[in-house]
Amino acid sequence: MPAEEAVETVNPMKPRTVIFTGGSLTVTPVVRDDDYVIAADSGYDHARSHGIAVDLLIGDLDSISPEGLEDARQRGVPIERFPRDKDASDLELALHIAHDAEASEVTVYGGEAGRVDHLIAIALSLTAAEWNDLTITWHTGTGSLHPVLDVRPLVFDADPGTVVSIIPVGPASGVTTTGLRWQLDDAQLVRGTTHGISNIVDTAPCTIAVSDGALLVVIGTQQEQP
16 A cells, blocks of 8 residues: 655664554543554544644545644644555554564554444454553553453452443453452453443452453442442
């Protein structure tokens, strides 16, 4: 897929990549000085509205505002433009860049509203085996989403009462948790089950692991009401 410009897309070995994507953004992004920041299409508008400098703008650029695109050009932001008829979402393109640059952590902001097919496809794409080396967190307005694969358990701190949902992506076996009110011990979760929905944090830190398969874990922002 030809790019709009010949740009160097591999970041300078920074451990964390922050990706802004399209859709709504209802949380305040947190970006460190040593982060590499990628804007996927209209994600540039989100970064711009929060005064966050972007290191790379990527995508088919069909949803970024004209003002945002002009701002990126004036600031000299490297732009890699892809055809609209492409085989990957703009977010997936950004993940490939982070992976090729050997980032160890990726944080995603945006993409919380709009077409439901995009929402589902993006969430499922985060569990792809090719991202085994990446610790991915997608921040949404109601919590954070974490893909959990058999190569790496999820370890997190959360206040007691925080709602945690565990969603299998296909069959998942050996699902084991610690720190949650309703523990799972070497459990099997089949596709389509809601068995793992609405668990509650009892004590932190918590862990969620799977020995075979993949999970999507959503850690809520709201605590359980008494």
